[in-house]
Amino acid sequence: MIRTSDVPSCLRSVPHNFGSLGAGSLKADEWRTMITVYLPLALVSLWGDGTVHKSSVIAVQLREALDHTMALVSAVHIACARSMTRERAFAYRSYIAAWLSTLKSIHPSATYRTNGHMATHIHQFLLSFGPVRSWWCFPFERLIGQLQRLPTNNKFGMWQLAWE
Amino acid sequence: MSTLAQLKAWLACDECPPAIKECRILFCKAFASPDDSEHRDSSEELRHTQPCSTPADLRLLISQCSVTLHARHGMNGVVYARNSTHVGNSLIVYHAGGDDSLPAVPGSIKYIFGIDGKISFAVQRQNVTPDDTLDPFRHYPHFPARVYSDSTSITLERVEPGWVLSHYVRWNFTPGYVVVLTLFRVSPHPSQ
Numbered sequence: 491m492i493r494t495s496d497v498p499s500c501l502r503s504v505p506h507n508f509g510s511l512g513a514g515s516l517k518a519d520e521w522r523t524m525i526t527v528y529l530p531l532a533l534v535s536l537w538g539d540g541t542v543h544k545s546s547v548i549a550v551q552l553r554e555a556l557d558h559t560m561a562l563v564s565a566v567h568i569a570c571a572r573s574m575t576r577e578r579a580f581a582y583r584s585y586i587a588a589w590l591s592t593l594k595s596i597h598p599s600a601t602y603r604t605n606g607h608m609a610t611h612i613h614q615f616l617l618s619f620g621p622v623r624s625w626w627c628f629p630f631e632r633l634i635g636q637l638q639r640l641p642t643n644n645k646f647g648m649w650q651l652a653w654e
Numbered sequence: 655m656s657t658l659a660q661l662k663a664w665l666a667c668d669e670c671p672p673a674i675k676e677c678r679i680l681f682c683k684a685f686a687s688p689d690d691s692e693h694r695d696s697s698e699e700l701r702h703t704q705p706c707s708t709p710a711d712l713r714l715l716i717s718q719c720s721v722t723l724h725a726r727h728g729m730n731g732v733v734y735a736r737n738s739t740h741v742g743n744s745l746i747v748y749h750a751g752g753d754d755s756l757p758a759v760p761g762s763i764k765y766i767f768g769i770d771g772k773i774s775f776a777v778q779r780q781n782v783t784p785d786d787t788l789d790p791f792r793h794y795p796h797f798p799a800r801v802y803s804d805s806t807s808i809t810l811e812r813v814e815p816g817w818v819l820s821h822y823v824r825w826n827f828t829p830g831y832v833v834v835l836t837l838f839r840v841s842p843h844p845s846q
Contacts, residue, residue: 491825494825494826495823495824495825496741496742496745496823496824496825497742497823498733498742498743498745498821498823498837499733499740499742499743500732500733500821500837501742501821501823501837527823527835530794530797530799531799531823531825531833531835534790534791534794534799535790535827535833538790538791538793539788539789539790539793540788540790557793560793560794560797563794563797564794564795564796564797567796567797567798568796570838571838572838581796585796
């Protein structure tokens with residue numbers, strides 16, 4: 491699916507062999523592309539309306555898992571939009587609350603993590619500071635990456651000392 | 655950073671061998687980011703592309719006998735391309751006629767043409783599906799994906815770059831149908 495989709499070049503690409511051992515781990519921005527584009531398209535096509543499953547029980551379980559995942563997808567879409575309204579901020583909170591509240595029933599083996607709690611606070615940040623793009627940490631992450639490579643061999647400039 | 659600046663200075667000076675300069679042009683076309691080279695390329699194309707005879711299907715849209723045709727156009731760091739150059743960069747969601755009150759529609763750029771230095775797109779709109787088509791994405795209003803026909807209209811539609819809302823992702827969903835997923839907006843329209 492990743493290989494066959496028509497996507498603009500501005501969209502951060504993800505490994506075509508995602509899921510296999512050779513694909514490696516995804517970076518945060520690649521995960522964003524995955525959760526906002528490829529995973530929802532794939533899951534809806536596999537588990538959404540019009541799909542056929544072995545039994546009605548399995549169909550219901552998969553549909554619940556799909557709706558649960560799509561709540562998170564919708565929240566991320568709202569957070570990553572380039573403009574923000576109060577309605578969107580409250581919709582974000584509703585999606586995150588729905589996702590967290592049904593996490594243990596949909597995925598019994600899952601455990602609550604700190605990130606889930608932190609995600610609920612983003613609602614207040616959306617109201618106070620606007621779209622996440624205005625204050626997310628990707629620019630700082632890039633700067634940190636550049637600084638981290640300085641002491642090794644990433645020649646980020648050079649020293650030139652001269653005495654007269 | 656200073657090394658990069660020195661390399662750029664060397665590439666720009668007369669002492670740089672022509673073969674290296676040729677490699678630089680090819681390298682920029684292949685790997686440069688949309689923020690710089692694509693934008694510069696489009697302005698260079700505007701200056702250097704010669705008018706040619708208007709294709710027959712485009713002549714139905716515009717009255718001119720000759721236009722300048724471009725493979726790509728860069729604006730505000732966003733790259734647009736005709737579908738024969740890059741299918742993904744040709745997929746745009748736009749307000750038909752520039753009317754913000756109408757819902758944005760998806761389409762594919764077939765031609766990028768210039769008349770008197772003004773760039774416009776000739777777009778084939780993505781055909782809609784019959785009313786009784788099952789759209790599994792309708793349950794998720796904040797996920798901007800919808801099912802469309804996999805065909806595009808034969809008729810071309812003129813679209814100005816300022817009418818474009820965003821690019822979109824297209825994926826063959828089932829035979830005869832595609833999913834259109836609108837990406838985050840590129841224009842200042844407040845609808846996304």
